[in-house]
Amino acid sequence: MAFTLDPTGRDIHGEAEVLRARGRLTRVELPGGVTAWSVGGLADLKRLLGDDRLSKDARQHWREWADVPDDWPLHLWVSVRNMFTAYGDEHRRLRALVSKAFTPRRVEDMRPWVERITADLLDALDAGPEVADLREGFAYPLPIEVICRLFGVPEDLRPGLRRAVDVIFDTTASPEVALANQQDLYALLHGLIEAKRRAPGDDLTDGLIAARDEDGSRLTEQELVDTLILVLAAGHETTVNLLDHAITALLTHPEARQRVASGEVSWADVVEETLRWQAPVAHLPLRYAVEDVSVDGVVIARGEAVLAGYAAAGRDPEVHGPTAASFDPGRADKTHLSFGFGAHYCLGAPLARMEAEIALPALFERFPDPALAVPVEELRPLASFISNGHASLPVRLR
Template sequence: MAADPFVLDTTGRDIHGEGALLRARGAMTRVELPGGVVAWSINRIDVLKRLLGDARVSKDPRRHWPVWRQGGIPEDWPLHLWVSVRNMFTAYGDEHRRLRSLVSKAFTPRRIEALRPTVEAITAGLLDDLDAGPPRVDLRAAFAYPLPIEVVCRLIGVPDDIRPGLRRAVDLIFDTAITPAEALANRQDIYRMVSELVALRRRQPADDVTSGLIAACDEQASRLSEEELVDTVILLISAGHETTVNLLDHAITALLAHPDQLRLVLAGERSWSDAVHEVLRWQAPVANLPLRYAVDDIAVNGVLIRRGEAIIASYGAAGRDPDFHGPTADRFDITREDKTHLAFGHGAHFCLGAPLVHLEAEVALPALFARFPDLALAVPADRLRPVRSFISNGHDTLPVVLRAG
């Protein structure tokens, strides 16, 4: 195993090239994050799944990351918000179960299915707008981005006037090349906007998740503190759209760049679900997710992760693990029998919103390709620029031609 930490590219210029280099260093290897913070990157799917389900792995820095407890992380650390929030994303054990239970009622199968008409209506409206516009368009900005944003904003109860600012703030949360000053300013901005949202919904309750969380907080503070309330809304807004944006982005790109695969789906020989799961494996929407911490010493495959050391889940590298998916792991193939992936995590922190992401994708993708049967990439797929992040795996823009001629 290499002695020196692998320095992650903060710009995310080559997520999968970097993933291959990480796997070559072993199932687990030390990486350097912004600010010189060192963590263990878990790069193989079997080892990652094992650790994600291990009770000796925590997401609570206040209890289990000595560097954090001892004040070793500055306020302007670019990844500060990924660690400092107090919600189910950074909770452990009973605290995690308490916080997750307050949110999970909004993501039951019945409630997700009840959102289908909303997703269909938003999709149809976006397609109408595209149909009425120019033949060439940035489909990430005009379709992949606004669909999940609109869905999550309605679900959470975000009014129209707050949305643009929150979108900018969330984009900056995922920007891992952000400067310390920008990171600190952005954290202050998002807390101001979400606090204003909570104050609004406290004055004007509605049938949305934020109002439900406020009721839980006001009725019994022991169930949910004010800090946890605000931080939970931040989590839902940020996590509630980024995965879907990148999934739609990569699904459209992959199918257009592999017309033989697209034909299988359009002919009904393979399902849209096949396509979605292969995209999630091949292009994990979140490439690297910070952070977890070893509660005790953990020995895995002859490597020791010491108590208190940080861990990063490298979903992008694990999704293309050739030890699991064989020599074709780098190939997009919706016919592959085993599409196992960990794009939504595993274990106690498995993403609550995964069913909603699937619903949005399986409504939006067939509707898009049905409306625009001549849809084509406007530039070769290998010329698309990635977003500036080693966390978020998507394209900066997705230029397409909607109609032939």
């Protein structure tokens, strides 16, 4: 019998322990009665992520696709036509277009942006009240400002974009809300593309539009819109949760803060341990078996779906031992899969790491002695089994 995932995400790691006890592969039920194989062991998940017998193209390889209604709350996760859901040559074609935005040189060129945005956010916090919501006032606006500048999203469209992205990750959303949100998001992005065609610029959205208009075989109109959904939604959510959990970890582990301050561990250590300890994306829908695939004697049959358990993999006791659930930036092995693995490894990983390694030391330099403004047990998780973060992060800055 399938284990029903809690759509509220109130205890992601507790559920991971339950799933681990059920076996290396176990059936889970998603909203709408859809079932999938959950894989949370680090070695098993890494092997499957690198196996080309698993596809992300629901239309080609998911046997339940024909029965999935348009208002399924997770529909957008599997129906978009971009590199996230493409397979084989189609994936390579679409990834090549987006990868130009995240070359090492372009990421490094963004360093002054990140430093300036960080400084401006800290100035605003410094001028504000003693208690601030650091998710709302710091962790969220930094990566969204970076990605919106990169892709030329004007200020007036950003509130609507934020609302739409929040609903995409909200796994408690009703079918009606999910469908309406999908329609709103497509309307917003079609409007952005139309505006840019009327008044072209030189940002990365303009580059994608030019690729589409010059040669439709490189990018269809649907792929153009859906690629924007990918980069503007997934392009910041991971970093928001990374910053959120890194701040929370340092506020609740004073010994770790002291080790960072003394130079015993680096900010890069903090970032990697946070990615392991609290994977920003807990579960990622979906992959599908192109043919039968066996894991430890359990067969994922052709056409069945697989849910990647990144949060569970980061705390795999077979890799990280009895301290797997503990935050320790000094641990020697911080192996995680929080940015994926294989052909679908996250293109934005270097940018996310750079943002965190700039923002975190700047925050603790500006405010050397912050403290949570509520007991840690009162922090509420996002209503999601996909996005692993807090609904708010109230901090006493001084």
